[in-house]
Amino acid sequence: MTDLNETLFNRAKQIIPGGVNSPVRAFKAVGGTPKFIDHAKGAYFWDVTQKRFIDYIGSWGPMIVGHSHPEVLEAVQKAALEGFSYGAPTLREIELVEALIKITPSMEMVRLVSSGTEAAMSAIRLARGATGRTKLIKFEGCYHGHADALLVKAGSGLATFGNPTSAGVPAEVVKDTLVLEYNNLSQLEEAFSLHHDQIACVMIEPIAGNMNFVRATPEFIQKCRELCTRHGALLVFDEVMSGCRVALGSAQSVYAKLLPGFEPDITVMGKVIGGGMPLAAFGGKKAVMEQLAPMGPVYQAGTLSGNPVATACGLATLNIISRPGFFDNLNQKTKRLIKGLEQVASQASVEFCGDAEGGMFGFFLLPELPQNYPQVMKSNSAHFNQFFHGMLDAGVYLAPALYEAGFVSAAHTDADIDETIEHAAKVFKTLKH
Numbered sequence: 001m002t003d004l005n006e007t008l009f010n011r012a013k014q015i016i017p018g019g020v021n022s023p024v025r026a027f028k029a030v031g032g033t034p035k036f037i038d039h040a041k042g043a044y045f046w047d048v049t050q051k052r053f054i055d056y057i058g059s060w061g062p063m064i065v066g067h068s069h070p071e072v073l074e075a076v077q078k079a080a081l082e083g084f085s086y087g088a089p090t091l092r093e094i095e096l097v098e099a100l101i102k103i104t105p106s107m108e109m110v111r112l113v114s115s116g117t118e119a120a121m122s123a124i125r126l127a128r129g130a131t132g133r134t135k136l137i138k139f140e141g142c143y144h145g146h147a148d149a150l151l152v153k154a155g156s157g158l159a160t161f162g163n164p165t166s167a168g169v170p171a172e173v174v175k176d177t178l179v180l181e182y183n184n185l186s187q188l189e190e191a192f193s194l195h196h197d198q199i200a201c202v203m204i205e206p207i208a209g210n211m212n213f214v215r216a217t218p219e220f221i222q223k224c225r226e227l228c229t230r231h232g233a234l235l236v237f238d239e240v241m242s243g244c245r246v247a248l249g250s251a252q253s254v255y256a257k258l259l260p261g262f263e264p265d266i267t268v269m270g271k272v273i274g275g276g277m278p279l280a281a282f283g284g285k286k287a288v289m290e291q292l293a294p295m296g297p298v299y300q301a302g303t304l305s306g307n308p309v310a311t312a313c314g315l316a317t318l319n320i321i322s323r324p325g326f327f328d329n330l331n332q333k334t335k336r337l338i339k340g341l342e343q344v345a346s347q348a349s350v351e352f353c354g355d356a357e358g359g360m361f362g363f364f365l366l367p368e369l370p371q372n373y374p375q376v377m378k379s380n381s382a383h384f385n386q387f388f389h390g391m392l393d394a395g396v397y398l399a400p401a402l403y404e405a406g407f408v409s410a411a412h413t414d415a416d417i418d419e420t421i422e423h424a425a426k427v428f429k430t431l432k433h
């Protein structure tokens with residue numbers, strides 16, 4: 001019997017490339033048929049066969065308060081009644097930016113856009129425009145959206161720049177992007193000693209969620225900060241995933257606790273700040289942000305930027321996550337999930353380790369936590385795929401690729417976490433060695 005998901009996937013594949021509008025949704029890494037989602041509420045979504053899943057991707061991060069939260073729904077419905085988009089400024093844009101600046105004091109000014117890709121791309125243009133330099137440093141395993149200059153892998157050495165990772169990206173467009181190993185202090189120092197007066201910015205995911213979950217070491221963040229300051233480059237924190245997700249003050253607040261006074265120069269945000277609507281942002285110090293049009297020479301614009309329905313959704317979400325105890329609760333739940341998974345994996349003699357911060361987690365089928373992308377990719381992919389499908393059959397939806405992070409929302413209950421761990425205990429025992 002063909003399942004309705006399969007019927008829809010076949011229908012979609014006729015008219016949408018790969019049947020999906022973003023590649024990871026196609027389950028290519030894990031095999032099988034993706035679930036077509038019918039509706040969602042709290043910590044769950046239901047596919048078109050009305051099978052319920054405990055949702056650990058939360059739209060890849062945004063749904064931190066859970067799906068269809070009544071306060072968010074009310075704000076969105078009210079905003080929708082007032083019109084969808086005006087192409088003229090609104091009060092809610094000011095309120096959202098004020099809220100962002102309050103919880104992220106490294107940003108004195110913010111520009112709103114519609115996607116993380118757009119925010120990261122604009123941040124790089126701004127860094128180049130503000131410094132008058134062209135070269136940028138990024139790290140292997142960090143994703144900053146799909147702008148041309150960022151779809152790049154390392155060249156053959158530190159003196160040579162990157163090669164495109166996508167067809168359609170001309171080599172000339174990535175020739176100013178230098179790709180280094182994450183958490184590698186000596187490579188970073190060497191790169192600065194070679195190219196110091198040409199580097200516009202260093203862009204980093206401080207807690208990298210696009211290679212599952214890898215923290216930059218505090219020493220590495222400190223070194224990024226020092227070298228950027230010394231050589232007049234800007235430090236850009238891409239917090240599209242970690243922003244308002246690992247802590248209310250984002251990953252930069254986690255590092256500021258370890259490195260007093262620490263601040264990035266530019267922050268890129270997305271996902272949580274839109275609460276599930278297309279909304280993203282980038283911000284920094286006034287002197288840098290004032291380089292943007294219409295004040296300065298760096299052009300950037302958007303028809304739907306600061307959209308009134310999206311800002312209503314983002315504001316309602318930020319309002320909920322700003323309440324006392326929100327992140328303590330979320331952090332406890334996420335840590336309990338990872339501890340529980342570690343315990344049942346060890347009982348089944350499966351090599352497994354994990355890490356979590358706030359409402360974001362990662363796990364690896366490895367004996368110890370990886371520090372960089374090559375180590376992440378040593379995770380046992382055959383085991384991961386069996387684990388993923390075992391959990392999916394049991395009604396637990398994990399990210400369908402071993403290099404993706406997972407997300408817990410405030411709507412996940414202790415009972416949901418316990419149920420997940422119980423299923424995992426059974427699935428771990430079935431993994432073929």
Ligand SMILES: *Cc1c(COP(=O)(O)O)cnc(C)c1O
Binds near residue numbers: 145210239240271280
């Ligand atoms: C998701 C993500 C992006 C891209 O955001 P989109 O809204 O998908 O364009 C950029 N950077 C990071 C760190 C992300 O996780």
